[in-house]
Amino acid sequence: MHGGMYLPKGIGMAQGLQVSNTVMIPGSNNVFLKTIAAAGAAFVIAGAGQAQTDMPFALDWKFEGPAAPYFVAVDSGHFAAEGLTVEISEGAGSLDAIPKVATGAFPIGFADINSLMRFLDQNPGAPVTAIMMIYDKPPFAVVGRKSLGVMEPSDLEGRILGAPPPDGAWAQFPIFAAETGIDTSAITVEPVGFPTREPMLAEGNVAAVTGFSFSSTLNLIRLGVPEDDLSILLMADYGVDLYGNAIIVNTDFAAANPEAVTGFLRAVAMGWKEAIGDPAAAVDMMMSRNPAADAALETRRLEMAIMANVMTDYVAANGIGGIDADRMMNAIEQTKSVYEFQNEPDMALYFDSSYLPTDGSLMLQ
Secondary structure: OOHHHOOOOOOHHHHOOEEOOOOOOOOOHHHHHHHHHHHHHHHHHHHHHOOOOEOOEEOOOOOOHHHHHHHHHHHOOHHHHOOOEOOEEOOOOOOOHHHHHHOOOOOEEEEEHHHHHHHHHHOOOOOEEEEEEOOOOOOEEEEEEHHHOOOOHHHHOOOEEEEOOOOHHHHHHHHHHHHHOOOHHHOEEEEOOHHHHHHHHHOOOOOEEEEEHHHHHHHHHHOOOOHHHEEEEEHHHHOOOOOOEEEEEEHHHHHHOHHHHHHHHHHHHHHHHHHHHOHHHHHHHHHOOOOOOOHHHHHHHHHHHHHHHHOOHHHHHHOOEOOOHHHHHHHHHHHHHHOOOOOOOOHHHHEOHHHOOOOOOOOOO
16 A cells, blocks of 8 residues: 555545546555555564664655755764664655555654544554654645635635645645635545646646645745745644644554664754754755755745744744644544544544653754
């Protein structure tokens, strides 16, 4: 089962949306659980014969600005100081790392916690959980063009919305629609690929797209869309009280290697702290892995992520990585309003704070 094919249930035509193409959904839970068992066994055996310091890390997306802090942790020696060898791999969407980590293909990854909740509901017992919140305020957004008539949520009615099926923002769109009172039956949804999402909006083939605010906005500017023509509808500003992407871990690996996992999180916090202090230097480290990128654009993308998604008031006061239990319970209730859980949701399954370091390293200021 590949993350790029996972489509959360309760989305699409089940929500009354007019979908103009067919989206394939993966097979049964039994097949997935058999895969977990086989891959998990191989992972444990491999772990017994290899150094436990190897921790390949599955990102959610490409090597762009918001990924720079992890390369800071590599190049500044923070992972090495924890006795870890970390190889970072690109992802194909904010759901992509979940099955990779659940099957043991990667011990640790970066993914949308809301999609993780649905994944665990559909695959009970899958050995994966979130252990460090990074996007305290999620970047889930609808990005439209004013010249195409999209300035507020209700403007989506009667227009075409481009949405990649594996997109974390699309996964949360039903909550956004419910909170804003959008008539979803009046919206035509065009399933699009990640590479074609912003070009289709730039060409006027769709009136808006779902995506991460910092990614879609800067991609459109790069394509020549005037910045003042863009309307960025950040879902968190319209009543969506969810968390965003978090570090996730294979729970079998974490149970066998608790100190390594805590060390990984400490190094990640140090990487973010340095990136916040000097975003341009952080992007320079990322550029060595993606030399075709635009350094100025990626620096701005990282700065947008820091200001809007990472350095919230909660993080300034409490440090990076933790969650507020009441807010998380409200997020679960919002998810329940648009998604029918097969099993009673349990916050303890979705987030485990026990691996977070307690030595003050999570404070970013």
